Amino acid sequence: MTVQRMATELGHAIPPEGPHTVTVHTPTWDTGIALINADQAVMQKITSSYPRIIPFGHAQTLCLAVHQKLALPATYGCHIFTDPHVFSVTQEHAFSHHRKEPRLLPADMIFKVVDIAGVYLYCVGFPMAKTQGFIGVWQNFGTGVSTRLAEHLLTQVDTLVEVPFDLAGNPTATYLPETAAHQALRERIAGLLNYAPIAPQKAVAPGDIYLYPSGMAAIYGMHRAIMQVRKGPMIGLGAIFVSTYLLIYEVPDGFKHFGACDAQSGVMDKLDAYLQSEAEAGRKVSYIFVEFPSNPLLVSVDLKRLRSLADQYNIIVAIDITIGSFCNVDVLPVADVVVSSLTKSFSGYADVMGGSVILNPSSRSYPALKKVYQATFHNEYFAGDAEKMLANSADYLGRSTILNRNAAAITDLLQAHVGKVGSPVLKVLYPSVCDTAANYAAFMRPATAEFTPGYGCLLSIDFTTLAAARAFYDNLQVNKGPHLGAHRTLAFNYNSTLGTDPEEVQYQAGYGLRREQVRISPGLEEVSELIEVFEDALKFAVAALQEGET
Known part of the structure; x- marks a missing residue:
């Protein structure tokens, strides 16, 4: 039986795609790296994204609307947060000695507090040319507006008014109501x-x-x-x-x-x-x-x-x-x-x-x-x-049973290739087969009539060569991109997106973050379907390995 080609297009989400989906498909090794590096050829094709990588959808629309209402300079970007501490966090981050050129200066930053329909938002304006000096505040601290909150506020954005504040202290906050x-x-x-x-x-x-x-x-x-x-x-x-x-x-x-x-x-x-x-x-x-x-x-x-x-x-x-x-x-x-x-x-x-x-x-x-x-x-x-x-978590235990099962099945398939002559699989990384398996087992919950614990929804594969890893990844017919624990299987060349600084790459590889590694998050598909897809991709990895040896 021929494995069906992945239908998801570059830049789109795992089906069903919607205004709040958090995945983005990067079908090849190079497009995964391009996404993290904000390559414009890839960015222009994105219709969905992991919200902490970049604001998208309703969050992006709200940022643009607030930018316009505040009359920020055309050369400036604007991100919006729910955390009143973000102004001090931004200053600590943007002006840190860890930032590389083009480094942000205090005069570059614009801080505004706005009230939309009784909700206070904390807006940070920054020169788009220096985005790399600021974007870590959005990506690493996680308090940017969600797409649902943005969708809600966009219906009332005409009520926006600026709120005076003292930058020396944390601005006044309204916070969001609990339900x-x-x-x-x-x-x-x-x-x-x-x-x-x-x-x-x-x-x-x-x-x-x-x-x-x-x-x-x-x-x-x-x-x-x-x-x-x-x-x-x-x-x-x-x-x-x-x-x-x-x-x-x-x-x-x-x-x-x-x-x-x-x-x-x-x-x-x-x-x-x-x-x-x-x-x-x-x-x-x-x-x-x-x-x-x-x-x-x-x-x-x-x-x-x-x-x-x-x-x-x-x-x-x-x-x-x-x-x-x-x-x-x-x-x-x-x-x-x-x-x-x-x-x-x-x-x-x-x-x-x-x-x-x-x-x-x-x-x-x-x-x-x-x-x-x-x-x-x-x-x-x-x-x-x-x-x-x-609503989503109502079937958490049932889904977890399937995620555990599928991850274990893929691990067993790949583990059988480890140590074989001509195999491109160097090592499988999963809690049950790592040399620290006993440490995990010591903290597994006991099985009950309702649920039998397992080893989780994530595994990684170490390949013998980068060429084999790339061939496997590019021909693996699953969704690709930076997420895990979803209803459909996801793969990502995670380690290759961590940067290119030679010292950092060497340090990371020293404890296992090899560039020849692919991360896998199995979804809810049938085991037989996944086995077929992974066996098919392995054939391409074998061919790449053999080609490299000739």
Whole structure:
């Protein structure tokens, strides 16, 4: 049987395409890189996008409307945020020594607060020629207006008035109203966190769960709260999602990254030595951040040893379980704070964004963190997004069963090629076959009559050569682009989009982020269909490998 060619066109979303879809199809290796580099030949074909990469659709239209009403210079861009702290964040980011030329200057920036129908928005104007110096604020902090909020406000944009403010302080905020959907979402997440725990623990209450407009906004909010409880440098363990890495890499108090976290790395001994040296020097580490498992390497850190070290040195542990997901793993015996992007498998249909922060009531840091959240947290999650997230997540457990099954089936198929003579597959990266599999298994929830946990919806493939990886990717008949946990399978040459700085490329490759790697997020298709598609793509990788050897 001939594998059908992918029908999705460059720049479009996973079907069904709509005004709030968050995926963008990049059918070839080169178009994936071009997207991240904002190549105009590709950008002109985009009808949908991951909202944090660029504002699109209703969000872009609202930005343009506000730009016009504020009479900003024609050479300026304008992005709009829901977070009143964004002005100070923009200044810290845009004027940082980390920015490269063309570097933004204070005189370049325009800050405005507007009121549209009682909703305050925070507008940042910047020279379009210096977009690269600013765009990280939109991409890494995650508090830009959502497409649904923008759609709602566009119907009332004629009510726009400017609001006076003092740039020296945080502007006055109105924040967004909460609805029954917000409470129902918190209750659903609390139920998942408390269901089939791996050890006795205090139950998470809905009030311990804080909702954000995106996963990155949740991480940013968590970071800001922790820094009010315990200042100091922070530590990142293992591969960390690129936007998260870029956000925490630049924290003023310093950042220490331990990239290699596989079983052979000795990372916990290295971490112990580092913490001891910091303690002897009189320096306090603020918190340790880890993804469990990591994106895209699927390494599972030794959480038991991590908790022991955190207790010894009185450090907060923050764990991102986006990849493991609520239903598969229980990290509450270790984590002081749990974060997750709800945009991924929790939503499952790639048409709404959201994020969550969970404070663990069993943590000794809970009273201090709870006090900060009670004093500072305000809702920025639009009701329309909360309602859609609630509807999408109703079949979360059923979808997760299929995602786990499909990811495991593709892993088994590819794993059978590892070590074979002439095989283009060097290694399969999935929690069940990584050398840290025991670390993951130690935190898997027990099976129940309702759900059997698995190893998640993400895997990666290491190819022996770049040519083989490209041939596989370009001929793999699935949707491509930067997202995971959707209803249809997605592939992305993730590592090749992380930049081209030789030192950074070498550093990343040193702990596993090889350019010869392809990331796969299986969807809800039938196993037989996926096996056929992947076997077909492997033939092209074999041919490319053989051609390179002749």
